[in-house]
Amino acid sequence: MYDRAAVIKDLILRQPDGSGGSDGLLRRVCDVAAQELAASGVGISVITEDGVRGASAASDPVSERIEELQFVFGEGPCIDAFASRRPVLISDLGDLVNGADGRWPFYAPAAHADGLRAVFAFPLQIGAARLGALDVFRDRAGPLTDAQLTDALTFTDVTVTALLDRQAQRATGGHADIDDGAEYRAELFQAQGMVMVQLGVTLAEAMVRIRAYAYTEDRRLSDVTRDVVARRLRFDHDER
Amino acid sequence: MTIVSAERMAKIFVEVADTLVDDFDLIDFLHMLTDRAADLVSAASVGLLLADQHGRLEFMAGSNENVKLVELFQLQNHEGPCLEAFRTAVPVINVNLGEAGGRWPQFAPRATAAGFQSVHAFPLRLRHQVIGALNVFGGTKGGDLEDTDVPVMQALADVAAIGLLQERAIRRGEHLTEQLQGALNSRIVIEQAKGAVAQAVGVDVDEAFALIRGYARRHNRKLTDVARAFVTDPAVLARVLRD
Numbered sequence: 339m340y341d342r343a344a345v346i347k348d349l350i351l352r353q354p355d356g357s358g359g360s361d362g363l364l365r366r367v368c369d370v371a372a373q374e375l376a377a378s379g380v381g382i383s384v385i386t387e388d389g390v391r392g393a394s395a396a397s398d399p400v401s402e403r404i405e406e407l408q409f410v411f412g413e414g415p416c417i418d419a420f421a422s423r424r425p426v427l428i429s430d431l432g433d434l435v436n437g438a439d440g441r442w443p444f445y446a447p448a449a450h451a452d453g454l455r456a457v458f459a460f461p462l463q464i465g466a467a468r469l470g471a472l473d474v475f476r477d478r479a480g481p482l483t484d485a486q487l488t489d490a491l492t493f494t495d496v497t498v499t500a501l502l503d504r505q506a507q508r509a510t511g512g513h514a515d516i517d518d519g520a521e522y523r524a525e526l527f528q529a530q531g532m533v534m535v536q537l538g539v540t541l542a543e544a545m546v547r548i549r550a551y552a553y554t555e556d557r558r559l560s561d562v563t564r565d566v567v568a569r570r571l572r573f574d575h576d577e578r
Numbered sequence: 579m580t581i582v583s584a585e586r587m588a589k590i591f592v593e594v595a596d597t598l599v600d601d602f603d604l605i606d607f608l609h610m611l612t613d614r615a616a617d618l619v620s621a622a623s624v625g626l627l628l629a630d631q632h633g634r635l636e637f638m639a640g641s642n643e644n645v646k647l648v649e650l651f652q653l654q655n656h657e658g659p660c661l662e663a664f665r666t667a668v669p670v671i672n673v674n675l676g677e678a679g680g681r682w683p684q685f686a687p688r689a690t691a692a693g694f695q696s697v698h699a700f701p702l703r704l705r706h707q708v709i710g711a712l713n714v715f716g717g718t719k720g721g722d723l724e725d726t727d728v729p730v731m732q733a734l735a736d737v738a739a740i741g742l743l744q745e746r747a748i749r750r751g752e753h754l755t756e757q758l759q760g761a762l763n764s765r766i767v768i769e770q771a772k773g774a775v776a777q778a779v780g781v782d783v784d785e786a787f788a789l790i791r792g793y794a795r796r797h798n799r800k801l802t803d804v805a806r807a808f809v810t811d812p813a814v815l816a817r818v819l820r821d
Contacts (some may be wrong), residue, residue, distance in 0.1 A: 382669050387810070424760035427753050430660070465766035466809040487755055493630040524637065524648055524769045527800075528783050531773025531809055541770060567783065 364395035381405030415459035622717030659699035771805035
């Protein structure tokens, strides 16, 4: 049942780098997601905790523009998904343009004029750690199917992991693929909170440090986090 | 177990209605429901699980929340009453754990070792979907649910499902997926905060949870908001150390 994540990960790894100056990894995610979700395009924005937009990517120039527009106007699905920490699913943008509820008064008509008809935005997050958002754009109205919705959520999970791993690999200077399969997931999240306090860093940074340690020591992530929670392993004095 | 009195039932539903009209914290609400469910039928423990997008059951709230019990809930992604109730949409009632070794070879002995004698599970239903399960453990021999208990417990499970939709559904007709994802992520925030507080205060994660919950109650704040503050703002965490 969980193999779909592995399939998606593999598709992203095998996807050739798109042209243009945008972020290579994120661009590959956008390209594969657009194909798999029957979307006209996909955009990703990395956003810092205080709302500043960092790296970004899109599957094509139109999607790049539609993604950018949100940050020009300071409103839109991706910004709302990030702020509310939950998906924002708009299956008919026309309702917003014609409706009186006043959601995205600048973004909705502008994106509609660019051909956008439906948009689905998903926060890139693990608990309280937020990294950005992923937007699925369509040039036709209508909801995602249940299978597409599940896939879209899997894409966001894979993207979060890829972003953390990229930082972890920068920290270790190596390339590795760690075993993510944790049975007892609560421990994974508890360990993130513990390491955050041990090192006095952000939660996201704590996740990166735990993953970097698992790479370097060639250990399963779940074994490392179990040791952290059992207080057999601390990151503030015996890391590396 | 004892037969539920109409008066106690009425009290609970008034409490539920009171919560649902206000801006409320979903995890707190689910905790309240599991507490009341445990009281009603004198159960040893009650827990609530929600399915994520892959159909994996995630622990959301429990009448008591310790590591061993949470593990018992999570084990049920492979086998157990919650998985059965989730998959079939039919309650699993009055299973004697001592005799359930064939049905659930991993779950039954672990549950017995944790001190439980009987187990029950009710599907969390929302329209045509099953979104999770309410798990009830009995601790004493003869701790079976009476016939009249069954619809009462199912009603509490249904109320839990409604609460999930209600939390923010009034705003802009949000979808179930939006709510579910928000709820699942809130639970992760609480686990992260348990870790942070356990490390900062020097207690175990179970005690850390009690501290977070106590802090939220004393300051009349939502559990999830307090938990999030603990893992995003070091100053807040420092304050709890002095509190």
